[in-house]
Amino acid sequence: MNTLPAKTPHRIFSFARIWAISGNTLLELVRLKVFYFLLIFALLIIGSAGFTEILNMPFQNQFQILEDVSLGAMSIFTILLATLATANMLPKDVEDRTLYTLLAKPVPRFEYLMGKLLGMFLLLLVSTLIMSAMFIAALYAKYHSVASATIQQYSHAPDLPSILKDLDAHAFPVGLVPCIIAIYIKVLLLATLTLLISTFSSSYIFTVFISFTCYFIGSIEGMARDYMLTQNPGQGVRLFVLLVSLVFPDLRLFDLVDDTVAGNYIATALFLKTVGLGFAYVFVYSLVAYVIFSFKEL
Amino acid sequence: MKKQHFIALLIVILFGTAKLNFEQRLSEANRAAFFHGAKLDLSLRQQIGQAGFLAALGGFRSVVADFLWIEGHIAWEQTRWGRMALLFNDATTLQPRNLMFWDISAWQLGWNASIAALNDVHQPDKARRIETQHQYWKAAEDVYLRGIQNNPDYYYLYEMLADLYRDKFQDHLKAFEYYDKAARFPNAPIYEKRMAAYQLSYVPDREKEAYGLLLKYFNMGEKEHLPELLTRLQYLENKLNVPASQRVQLTPEDLQELKNLPNRENISPAQGGGNPDKKP
Secondary structure (H helix, E strand, O other), rough: OOOOOOOOOOOOHHHHHHHHHHHHHHHHHHHHHHHHHHHHHHHHHHHHHHHHHHHOOOHHHHHHHHHHHHHHHHHHHHHHHHEEEEHHHHHHHOOHHHHEEEEEHOOHHHHHHHHHHHHHHOOOOOHHHHHHHHHHHHHHHHHHHHHHHHHHHOOHHHHHHHHHHHHHHHHHOOOOOHHHHHHHHHHHHHHHHHHHHHHHOHHHHHHHHHHHHHHHHHHHHHHHHHHHHHHHHHHHHHHHHHHHHOOOOOOOHHHOHHHHOOEEEEEHHHHHHHHHHHHHHHHHHHHHHHHHHOOOOO | HHHHHHHHHHHHHHHHHHHHHHHHHHHHHHHHHOOOOOOOOHHHHHHHHHHHHHHOOOOOHHHHHHHHHHHHHHHHHOOOOHHHHHHHHHHHHHHHOOOHHHHHHHHHHHHHHHHHOOOOOOOOOOHHHHHHHHHHHHHHHHHHHHHHHHOOOOOHHHHHHHHHHHHHHHHHHHHHHHHHHOOOOOOOOOOHHHHHHHHHHOOOHHHHHHHHHHHHHHHOOHHOOOOOHHHHHHHHHOOOOOOHHHHHOOOHHHHHHHOOOOOOOOOOOOHOOOOOOOOO
């Protein structure tokens, strides 16, 4: 009598396998104590909230600086995390021999890559959510302190309701949530780009260097394109800008924070197009990473 | 070139070709929605330094602008007007959609710095002090005009510029024009149209037009019977020699309001004659 469990046929694609790899990737990254940066983030937002109060600035300035510093810090930390941690994923697996053990099993290379990327996306999601929660808590704390001071100061003023309405508008601008989502989409794109670079890169340093270079090129690409279209430069410059625009992502499109904090509002259709573009980049860069990785001699 | 590299490059170029047009259209839509309007040029690079400029280019424009704004705020506390003006100018260049940056920059120049220049104890020549005061008004005007150029979709800076023309330049025609522009915005407070009419009433040869406007507002109901409006109406009726039978009929409450006011005749608000009733 056969006591062995029934053999399940091997499937070409298994989400369970991808999930297992991504879970392990997340665990590995958490063990690297990457979340310590959250302490610095907390100090930054508390510091900026207190600093503006000491300077005795108008409340509009205080909220704006708190929002700018918090969202800026959120952006910097997630960019660093996405680039540095992703650049280390493949070299570390090669060094630990985990990659060989995994690929010796019936795990297709694209599942391995997807698992790694998904683990990174989860880490970025957790980080963004924690930072957003801390930021919103800081905003609420600031709002309550400013609101109670305002009510005390203007208790007899007939325009107190309009002052409080203005305070609400500055404390919680409508565009904050789309801004945070745009930051997240941007770092997903960067993480995927870094993974793509690491599939053909020879070292960790090279991957990090090239990723940051791509980030800077992507940040100014839109300006270069505007220049090309408005100033009508020579053929050589036009060709160069065109090539850069073909290869690199226009990261400026994901920078919604600066203008939203200043009072701009992004329309839903425009925001959805930006999100769609971000996911298109993630898909294409993942595909290219897979093409290179699938042929790579390990 | 290896096979995989060729395929990878092909995918990147194909996607690049497809996304280029989309990105350009998205970029234009962003600009139409007043996103990414900051002009980061070499003169700004000289003023904010390499690190600041790189940070601004790298997507941290608003943070750099805030730091400059804080520095400018400190310069104001130390009454270093020139440094304050420079720093505020950089902050507004980096954050052109921030109305408060424009407004406070212009207000500091047009009101605080100009008064400080007029009362400058280190400058014995009064003519020079007055000249400097006027230069600060012009600087404030320039800030408001640039602010309007970057924020043409909101009434606020039009109103603030009109205040500057009214209170400092005492140019009632320009004040009227900008209050009138502010009043045309659908979300503008309703006092803008009254402010425009008040200013027009001070402009020679436009009194008839101003009278027509003020009369229209007066006839809109008692909510519009504000002291300034009643005063200007009475002044214009006298000036235009409106027959007694055609003059506005004031209610006892209106007359009481007028009794409580000092005789201001044709004194402009800047001279203490007007009490702009910015009541919504």
